[in-house]
Amino acid sequence: MSSIKRDYYEILSVEKTADGDTIKKSYRKLAMQYHPDRNPDDKSAEDKFKEAAEAYEVLSNEEKRQKYDRFGHQAFSQGGGGGGFHDMGDIFSQFGDVFGDLFGGGGGRQQSARNRNAPRKGSDLRYLTEIDLLDVIKGKDQNIEFDTQDNCEVCNGSGAEKGSKPHTCPTCNGQGQVVRQQGFFTMASPCPKCQGTGEIIDNPCKPCKGQGRVKAHRKIKVTIPAGVDNGTRLRVSGDGEGGYKGGPNGDLFVEIRVKDDDVFTREQDHLFATLDIPYTQFILGGELTTEALDGDVEVEIPRGSMQGQRIKVAGRGVPSLRGSRRGDLYYTLNVEFPDKLDESEETLLREIAKKNNTKVLAEKKGLFGKKK
Ligand SMILES: [Zn+2]
Ligand SMILES: [Zn+2]
Numbered sequence: 001m002s003s004i005k006r007d008y009y010e011i012l013s014v015e016k017t018a019d020g021d022t023i024k025k026s027y028r029k030l031a032m033q034y035h036p037d038r039n040p041d042d043k044s045a046e047d048k049f050k051e052a053a054e055a056y057e058v059l060s061n062e063e064k065r066q067k068y069d070r071f072g073h074q075a076f077s078q079g080g081g082g083g084g085f086h087d088m089g090d091i092f093s094q095f096g097d098v099f100g101d102l103f104g105g106g107g108g109r110q111q112s113a114r115n116r117n118a119p120r121k122g123s124d125l126r127y128l129t130e131i132d133l134l135d136v137i138k139g140k141d142q143n144i145e146f147d148t149q150d151n152c153e154v155c156n157g158s159g160a161e162k163g164s165k166p167h168t169c170p171t172c173n174g175q176g177q178v179v180r181q182q183g184f185f186t187m188a189s190p191c192p193k194c195q196g197t198g199e200i201i202d203n204p205c206k207p208c209k210g211q212g213r214v215k216a217h218r219k220i221k222v223t224i225p226a227g228v229d230n231g232t233r234l235r236v237s238g239d240g241e242g243g244y245k246g247g248p249n250g251d252l253f254v255e256i257r258v259k260d261d262d263v264f265t266r267e268q269d270h271l272f273a274t275l276d277i278p279y280t281q282f283i284l285g286g287e288l289t290t291e292a293l294d295g296d297v298e299v300e301i302p303r304g305s306m307q308g309q310r311i312k313v314a315g316r317g318v319p320s321l322r323g324s325r326r327g328d329l330y331y332t333l334n335v336e337f338p339d340k341l342d343e344s345e346e347t348l349l350r351e352i353a354k355k356n357n358t359k360v361l362a363e364k365k366g367l368f369g370k371k372k
Contacts, residue, residue, distance in 0.1 A: 005073050008055035016069070020060065027056040074257075076128075122149075122241035122250035129254055131224060133261040133271075136318050137294050137326075139226035143219070144254065150216040150242030152208035157245035159212040161203040169194035216242055222254050227269070227321035232256040264293055269327025270317045276336040277301055292316050292329060299331060309333045 009016050012026045030052040032038070039045035058064045058076070067075040129142055151157045160166045168174040172191035176198040179188045190196035204210025220239055228234075233253045240250025264271045275290060285303030289296050297313055310330050317327025341349065346363070353360045 006051070008059050008068060011051055011055040012059065014059075018059075023056065023059050027052055027060070031056075119243065119245045119247035121247045122151075122243045124250040124253060125240040126253045126255055128257060129222075129224075130257045130259055131228075132259050133264055133266065133318075134293050135224065136228060136258055136266070137226060140224045142222045142224055142254075144222055145217065145219045148216050148218060148241045149213045151244060151246065152205060152212050152214045154207045155205035155212060157212040158201075159199075159205055159208060159210040160201045161205050164201075164203045166199035166201045169198050169200050172198060174198040212245070213242075218252075220252075224254075224256065225321065226319040228256045228258070229266075229321075230256065230258050232321070261293070266318060268318075269320050269325075271327065271329045273329070273331055274334050275299065275311070275331035276334050277305070279335050279337050281305075282307075282333070282335050290331075297329065301333070305333055307333065307335050 009018070012018075012023060012030065014023055014026050018026075031049065034045045034049040034052065036042075036046060036049065039049075058068050064076075125146070125148060127144055127146060129144060131140055131142070152159070154162065158166055169176075169191060171193035172178055176191055176194065176196040177188045178191050179186055181187075191198070194200055201210045205212070208214050218239055220236065222234060222236060224234065233255050236252040236254060238249045239252035243249050258266075264273045266272075271293065275288075277288065281288065281301050282305050283303075285301050285305070288299045288301060290299055291297070292313070294316070297316055299311055299313060301311070310332050313329040313331065315326045316329035319326045338345070350360065350363075352358075
């Protein structure tokens with residue numbers, strides 16, 4: 001059920017010790033294979049393309065790679081580097097050099113001028129958020145904030161001032177790229193005149209400086225339901241990147257990461273922990289109140305318990321994401337001996353030993369007396 005992120009080295013099929021050149025080569029190969037121009041309208045290829053770019057972004061940067069080697073994906077769990085690419089354009093603008101001339105430099109996806117001007121949906125965004133295990137039990141309203149882009153309402157994304165219109169670039173005839181022959185190869189590069197847009201804007205729209213896009217800051221409250229697990233993705237419809245030229249917004253996917261708890265571990269809907277029990281209770285049985293994740297819990301210790309024995313506390317695990325039932329809490333019993341015995345305790349224990357004909361060391365040098 002969980003879609004945990006794949007290891008970056010595995011994604012790029014390189015050894016952990018691979019040098020920068022090897023990593024770059026391998027990324028280049030994958031980028032070519034899954035390039036959107038070669039896989040039009042193929043969502044899985046696009047995902048692979050993005051995944052590879054994310055891996056390359058981290059492994060090609062010395063500092064980020066070191067962090068990743070030490071902390072894994074956790075190193076980037078709250079935004080920052082390695083947070084993933086939301087937009088194909090980001091990938092091209094950042095790694096254009098890796099593609100070289102093969103796909104038109106940093107120009108990215110080739111689109112005809114007509115296609116470029118049609119309204120289209122904004123990109124889906126992914127946001128990683130970390131919660132505690134207790135939040136998994138109770139559910140949580142999480143406030144999240146991030147920057148993205150919206151369509152410029154003033155020019156409706158055209159980039160041209162109100163009342164004016166962009167005109168077709170004469171250098172590339174609106175194609176956005178110029179093609180030249182070099183040896184056997186036909187090389188395409190972005191049109192220098194229009195920077196690949198295919199259009200010339202004489203009077204740029206002021207609010208967006210002719211970009212057709214404006215900065216947007218989203219501040220939203222996401223209701224995280226109880227029972228979520230590592231890798232659970234919540235879709236927040238319409239809170240992704242703004243649409244282009246009046247197209248609909250993309251969606252926001254909030255991916256959950258559950259922080260490791262110091263005491264409790266989770267397996268499906270059950271929780272597990274170790275519980276220290278005084279040796280007397282081990283032998284004689286009894287009741288004990290201890291702190292579970294969500295408040296106190298009464299534990300019944302059976303008479304004659306064994307070290308490592310498991311006690312079930314029904315219904316104190318994690319709620320099921322699909323139903324209202326909660327899983328169970330399991331304590332593994334661990335016998336706890338006193339660090340020190342006072343005189344009367346020592347006397348009592350010696351009496352028991354004597355009664356059972358158990359040979360013990362002479363007074364004051366016993367196991368308990370010496371223990372720190
Ligand atoms: Zn504008
Ligand atoms: Zn042009």
